[in-house]
Amino acid sequence: MRIGIEAQRIFRKNKHGMDLVAVQLIKNLQRLDHHNQYFIFVNPDVDINTIYPTANFKIILLQKSPYPIWEQYYLRKASYDYKLDLLHCTSNTAPISIKTPLILTLHDIIYLEQIHLKSGTWYQRIGNLYRRWVVPRIVKSCHTIYTVSxxxxxxxxxxxxxxxxxxxxINNGVASYFKPQNDNLVDKIKQKYGLPDSYLLFLGNADPKKNMLGLLKALLQIDNKEQLTMGIVILDFGIEELETMLSSIDAIQLLGKIHLPGYIVNEELPCFYSGALAFLYPSLRESFGLPILEAMACKCPVITSNTSSMPGIAKKAAILINPKKPATISEAILRLKKDQNLREELIAKGIERSKQFSYFTGAQAVLETYNSVKRKKR
Structure with a gap:
């Protein structure tokens, strides 16, 4: 069987959630399947060592172009040129009116619930508009739709x-390199990025659903009580955006306690998790919440939201808060700071919870679906 996998963005330098999940799917399929012929369609970019071709996995560089053109023209054309028996699109969207049997990974439909035209980056806004146009037009014709929770x-x-x-x-999994890191490695990362000895960790994002403003309000409450004695490390966020947010809530005094290392490659994240007092994930809406499990796998206690998918992913291995009430976030931080027994309990439960999510198991289920398409065509 000739199988195409859309992995358009996996060679870009700054990879995020869907890109990393696609990489893990491909790597685990390479372990599992040495019979079917695979064609991995990507956009040419700088990080060419993300995956490697094998005897039955070919990497196909399509014409570098903006995502809609790449997907609606070049990917659709490639599905016919390579005589595919099926095409698996991994990142919410797919070519419209394609005759090749289609499998779609639909991570979420948040962009169909609200549009955020006046918030987030321009890249995020345009991406949401594109998804709002494409997704309703393709979902009913898909052979199978996968989602993550x-x-x-x-x-x-x-x-x-x-x-x-x-x-x-098909749940997301935890990559094998997410595990507790020794003190020497953690110290090297702290020195490399100028991190404080004691800090809380947050993955920054301009998307309003990540609730960074709510987190900053919670930190301000702690600071006003003169109890913000640890640093705050916010990844993948810029100083100008942070200053704007802090000014909007009259909290510019927090700037001196916040550290912004910028974008961190995924392989360095375990050291950030391992060195943190806690990982903060007070999102308003998630389809899964992969960083929750990554932090747990690195023995980092987690504070996350009691909404959408997050309680189902965290179970009883995290402190759950109301993300719309900053006071509940600040209370959870102070509770975790003071209660060592609670920290140890969450660490132990988190390690066990993270073990229940495997990319290999997910790839096995995906491969069975691929084979079901072949049986259906006979």
Whole structure:
């Protein structure tokens, strides 16, 4: 069988969630399947060592172009040129009116719930508009739709009025390099990025759903009580955006306690997690919440939200807060700071919880779906 996998952005330098999940899917399929012929379609970029070709996995560089053109023209054309038996699109969207049997990984449909035209970066706004245009036009023709959690499955089925069985759940997993790091490695990372000895960790993002403003309000409450004695490390966020947010809530005094290392490659994240007092993930809405598990796997206690998918992913291995109430975030931080027994309990539960999510298991289920397309075509 000739299988195409859309992995358009995996060679870009600054990879994020969907890109990293696609990389893990491909690497685990390479371990599993030495029979079918795979064509991995990517946009040419700088990080060419992300994946490597093998005897039955070919990497196809399509014409470098903006995502809509790349997907709607070049990817669609490639599906015919390479005589694919199926095409798996991994990042929410796919070519419209394609005749090749289509499998879609639909991570979420948040962009169909609200549009955020006046918030987030221009890149995020344009991406949401593109998804709003494409997704309703392709989902009903898909052979199978994968999503990442039971919560998101219910959201998708309700929105599109799908019958049970159309949407399947393949949970994200935890990459093998997410594990506790020794003190020497953590110290090297602290020195490299100028991190404080004691800090809370947050993955920054301009998307309003990440609730950075709510977190900053919570930190301000702690600072006003003169109890913000640790540093705050916010990854992948710029100083100008931070100053604007802090000024909007009259909290510019927090600037001296916040450290901005910028974008961090995924392989260095375990050291950031391992060195943190806690990982803060007070998001307003998630389809999964992969960093929750990554932090747990590195023995980092987690504070996360009691909304959408996050309680189902964290279970009882994290402190759950109301992300719309900054006081609940600040209370959780102070509680975790003071209670060593609670920290140890969360660390132990987190390690066990993270072990329940495997990319290899997910790839096995995906491969079975690929084979079901072949059986259906006979």
């Amino acid at each position: 039971e919560f998101e499955k219910q959201v998708i089925e309700k929105h599109f009025n799908f019958q049970s069985g159309k949407v399947k759940v």
